[in-house]
Amino acid sequence: MAKEKKSALKEGKGVSVSEITNLSRIKTIKEKRKSKINTEALVASILNKNITALSRAITLVESKNLTHLEQANTIIKACLPHANKSIRIGITGVPGVGKSTFIETLGKHLTSKGKRIAILAIDPSSTLTKGSILGDKTRMEDLVKDANAYIRPSASGDSLGGVARKTRETIILCEAAGFDVIIIETVGVGQSETTVHSMVDFFLLLKLAGAGDELQGIKRGIIEMADAIAINKADGDNLKRAKLAKVEFNRALHLYPEKSFNWHPKVTICSALKNEGIDAIWELILEYVAITSKNNYFYEKRNEQNKFWLIQTIEEQLKSDFFNTPKIKKELENQLQLIETNQTTPFAAADYLLKI
Amino acid sequence: MAKEKKSALKEGKGVSVSEITNLSRIKTIKEKRKSKINTEALVASILNKNITALSRAITLVESKNLTHLEQANTIIKACLPHANKSIRIGITGVPGVGKSTFIETLGKHLTSKGKRIAILAIDPSSTLTKGSILGDKTRMEDLVKDANAYIRPSASGDSLGGVARKTRETIILCEAAGFDVIIIETVGVGQSETTVHSMVDFFLLLKLAGAGDELQGIKRGIIEMADAIAINKADGDNLKRAKLAKVEFNRALHLYPEKSFNWHPKVTICSALKNEGIDAIWELILEYVAITSKNNYFYEKRNEQNKFWLIQTIEEQLKSDFFNTPKIKKELENQLQLIETNQTTPFAAADYLLKI
Known part of the structure; x- marks a missing residue:
């Protein structure tokens, strides 16, 4: 082996360079x-x-x-620091009640007043069909072309909780983008109304005048959630029936204790198609915002909603972690069987499952 | 040292006996x-x-x-194999409505028909005061002396869930002891009505005729739970008002969709003091049991209640395990603060807490 000549100019071999490490680092x-x-x-x-x-x-x-x-x-x-400045309105009503027309008319009314509005939707059925109630934008032709209106079809997801989270986060983004009014539509399948109700400032129920007994078959709990009920399609032959329906709904609302913040739910009639009564509904919403801002309920409610979503998200996760464990799934079936045949109590079964 | 003499008859020292071990073992x-x-x-x-x-x-x-x-x-x-054979009746109503007198009159009516009845109570306030709504047995003087009636003051406990569990288990014991009818009374503080409703076959709401608007101020959700409403103290000057109240309650019940098992909640008037209308209420309960036994709803409901208590007990335990962790308690406060000041969202906060 020849001895290498020592020189201050000579370069040593040094540590070899790992190209792979470097490349991945560079990429990162x-x-x-x-x-x-x-x-x-x-x-x-x-x-x-x-x-x-x-x-x-x-x-x-x-x-x-x-x-x-x-x-x-x-x-x-x-x-986040730029959010929380809009009025959030939830709108629900069964298919056929005229939600799209109503939202289009209300939307045009608002943009004509210089307001910027965003329209979102919560549609639990779309979590299955991947469809969306706002997907068919042709139903809101004028609004789609309006530069001050932003329509976003509902997020799809594996669960209503997941969709709710995405919608809540979308609200924040829309508010940061300077929208003054956020409208969240739902067809009211399953728990979707409760979900929308828990993320809006004002909850509006759209109804039609029916064949007399308006309240038969109305979904449980809906009336208690509504800050206002608007009876739509109150035009032509329908006008008289709509007025009668208004009386009946007013009586029904009267049965509930007043909400604790100086607001008793109102009933109005309107025709979205003929643009009648829509301005009155907007005035009603402004009145609500004025009253509840003054007595601070507006902000308290948002705070409560935030707490609700925090606790809700945690609880849902805890439950799904527990009940989706394969062993628990299997043993739960067994325990239910034992309960049904009077061999154990629900409490003994719960103790047993929690110990696994 | 003297060498010991070996002999087959000589006893060795053996292992020393631990008296303590033996004594405790014997005791066990x-x-x-x-x-x-x-x-x-x-x-x-x-x-x-x-x-x-x-x-x-x-x-x-x-x-x-x-x-x-x-x-x-x-x-x-x-x-357990000897339980499940009684009719379980929940009774609620505000203080002053005459619950004790009502239960005494109904109880005497039942024992006079040869029925054996047990009377329990769920009283969330007693979890704090360690008092009990049935503690003052002097209010049911006759029933206390009745050999076919068993009155047990409400269990006390740290939580409504705990009291509920004890009451549910007491029902099983009473049924095994051959009681035909179990009455569970509640004053309706907090969630106690929902709790009682989830463990009985028939839920009766006691009301008084008031000054006209009977439904103002009625607790949310109560009417939807009731299988019947009895307007008590319908005697003397009160009779006319009671009849008017009956009309109004009937109208209110009409607003709710019919329960899916061929039973629409009934309204009756009665005077427990004068023993008027009590027999009619018992007939009503028997009619309910007959109808729902025939269409199997009676048993389905009990099964659903069992499932409810199983899931409920597990969920409560999961939540309390999580939220009572000292670190979570502290961090939850912090996160709520961050939400309130728009520095985080409820979802990001939930993710953070769940990762701890």
Whole structure:
């Protein structure tokens, strides 16, 4: 072996460079930079009322990709200080009651007053069919073309809780994008009304005048949730019946104790198609906001809603973690069987399952 | 040292006897035997309709001593095959409505027909005051002396869930002791009506005729729970008002969709003091039992109630385990603060807490 000549100029072999490590590191850094730039730029654009940026952010919120969800969380956090400034209105009513026409007419009324409005939807059926009640935008032709209106079909998801979360986060983004009024529509399948009710300031129930007994068959709990009931299609031959229905609904609302914040639910009649009574409903909502802002209920309610969603999300997760454990699933069946045949009590069964 | 003489007759020193071990072992065996004899004898006595044995078993159910609770579980398990044969009636109404008099009159009516009745109570206020709505037995003087009536003051406990469990288990014991009718009274504080409603076959709401608007101020959800409403104190000057109240309650009940088992809630008037209309209420209950037994709803409902209590007990335990962790308690406060100041969303806060 020849001895190497020592020289101050000679380069040693040094530690060998691992190309793989470096490449992956470089990629990570590049991606981080890219993502960082993206979210920051997106937030700036959203705050600048850029609809394309808003849509991109909502798409991130709705994504199932973990990186996207992380980005979504970053964006939401940055938007939060700019949120909470809109009036959030929930609208429900059975199919055929004229929700789309109503929202279109109300929406046009608001944009004509210089308001910017966003329309979202919670549709539990779309979690199964992947369809959406706002998917068919042709039903709101004028509003779709309106630069001050933003219509977003309902998020799909595996559970109503998941859809609710996405919608709540979308509200924050829309508010950061400067929308003055957020309308959340639901067809009222399953628990969707309760879900919408828990995220809005004002809950409006749309009804039709029927064949006399308006309240037969009305969904349990709906009347107690409503801040107002609007009887739609009150035009032509329907007008008289609508007025009678108004009397009956007023009587029904009277049966409930007054809510504790100086607001007793109101009943109005309207015709969305003929644009009659829509302005009165908007005035009603403004009156509600004025009264409840003054006595602070408006803000207390939002705070309560936030707490509700925090606790709700945790509880849902705890339950689903427990009941989705394969062993629990199996043993639960066994225990239910034992209860049904009087061999154990529900409490002994619960103790047993909790001990697993 | 003198060498000991070897002999086949000589006893070796052997292992020294630990007196302490032996004594405690003997005690354990004695206690086990005693306890075994006790529970077996108790169950036999309960099935033999022995009231003293029943009371002792209920005391075990209500005990906080773990050995007692184990014995209680053994007794309940042995009683289960003999339970489920009574009619369980829930009775609620505000203080002053005449619940004690009503139960006394209904109770006497039933025992005069040869029925054996047990009267229990759920009183959430007693979980705080350790008092009891049935504690003052002097209010049911005649019934107390009646050999076919058994009155047991409400269990006390740290939570409504705990009291509910004890009451449910007491029902099983009473049924094993051959009681035909179990009446569960509640004053309707907090969630107690819902609790009672979830453990009875028939839920009766006692009301008074008021100053016209009977439904103002009625507790939310109560009317939907009632299988019947009895307007009490319908005598003398009150009779006319009671009849008017009946009309109004009937109208109110009409607003709710019919329950899916061929029973629309009924309204009756009665005077417990004058023993008027009490027999009609009992006939109503029998009619309900006949209809719902025939279409199987009676048993389906009990099954649903069992499932409800199983799931409810598990969920309560999961939640209390989580939220009572000291670290979670502290962090929850922090997160609520962050939500209130728009620094985080309820969902991000929930994610954070669940990761702890």
